[in-house]
Amino acid sequence: MTSPPVIDTHELRRALAAARRPVRLLDVRWRLDLPEGRPAYLAGHLPGAVYVDLERELARPGHPEEGRHPLPTLADLERSARSWGVDAGDLVVAYDDNDAVAAARAWWLLRRRGVDVRVLDGGLRAWIASGGLLEGGDVRPEPGNVVLADGDPGIASIEDAAGAPQQGALIDARAPQHYRGLAPTADPAAGHIPGAINVPALVHMQADGRLRPAAEVQRTLTDAGVDASAGIVLTCSSGIASAHSALALAAAGIDARVFPGGWSRWSRTPGRPIAVGPTPWGDVFAR
Template sequence: MTHLVSVAQLVHLQRSAEHGTSPAVRLLDVRWRLDSPEGRPEYVRSHLPGAVYVDLEHELAHRSQPEDGRYPLPEITDLERAARSWGLHDGDVVVAYDDNWSVPAARLWWVLRRAGVAVRVLDGGIRSWVAEGLPVESGDVRPAIGTATLRDEATLRDEGTLQDGPVPPEREMRELKMNEVEAFLDGGVLLDVRTPEQYNGARTTGAPVAGHIPGAVNLPAMAAVTGDGRLQHPDVLRRIFASAGITADTLVAVYCSSGVAAMHSALALEHAGIRARVYVGSWSQWSNTRGRPVAIGILPSGRLSTV
């Protein structure tokens, strides 16, 4: 399955839909930043024609306790209700975009894809659309309620309808739980995609303690992005991930500060042909759980302490 679309490909899909030769295209605007999470004002000012705003913090996550992490996954019933409010129907071509290097759009990609929805990310986001001289509109789009049916991963597995067909259990796009992390490290690579300063403990960015999960390898998420916000070519991505000891045969899981940027790295890995799991709780959960080991420094083993 294609996980990214270019502007030219999106325009082609839209024209095909207009002529009745392909399914309807649903555009979802996931404007969000960690330091400015309310993206609706930017969306209302300017968005792709027909795009519907998605609230990452309230529709792609649910609020819980600090020990659950900053952005736990939404319940499948809540996600289905949100998807229908965006006007989604089964079989639609869903394309997500943002104005933040495709990081929040990747969150929607990962969350919807594991619920059985075929969704793609507009490479380069709204900036790439505007750069082609294509029109934008203002205001708020309120679509008619859709009828999409979402299913949790266990149901999809039982039905044999996981995205991309049957894959071995260790290759499924499953969430990595906190209690699975240390065992995963025995045979896989745990990728910390925060900045080097966050990884080595020089910065905390709001977490109660600094450092990284012992054994995790650092590779910042933005290493996968070009200067104009697009993902690197798959060949380039494979070289980048190889520098962290990751190849197509590697079992890999990803974490970040809050579980958003990690899904962007999962998208980049998928674009390179490498399936990754995501530790959704990420550092925001690990650092809020008493007794968890913490490593300080530039090496995966680091100088050990505990939360």
């Protein structure tokens, strides 16, 4: 099923009022400095929204060499979606309070699995600014009956990431200081995959938390030297920011695959070279 990747507050209100089909709202509040978003959810969320735990439901525990935030299994993701009350045919709308970074992970995982899923453009901030009300407490829906298709959401392997600079483009969605290898890291080494072009995920966002128009996203890629018609692979630290970039590109009509393990996997894989500095190839070190 192909559907627009984002929905604005006016469209969401119309969908909620029309009642032609159920709308399931997912509150995916999460950020690196505050991974547990449930307290904020309990304090106030869109009416009827269900809390989604990114760390436990949109990822799974894994071995260190898999990187942080390994993808959930299809069975576990389906079990979670049913616990959110998702039925077959529902419109699913995910949102957060952090520029859609976490909500995009939910969208990316569900988008090619038979679910009509969108991200609320502007998230919680846009809803409040438009006069939308919030409710407190927890929402525990009746289990849903959705069956997720065994479809590829757009995964790139580590070999795909390694070959992307020669075969198309590899975009690193991290902040420049992490890309250049200048920031402290919990990973075994700092730097980026050789040949990766740095286009931070948040350059695709406007100040109000909404995505930039398609023409601006396309121009950003062009200015960075990326051919939008080539095969694009996205990478980041662990597959969260890169899913956000996939959302921005999809809204601009550009398809891209995500390397879920990102730098947290690449840097733990023996024999993978590391580049440091501001340019794609930079200073490359063999390991």
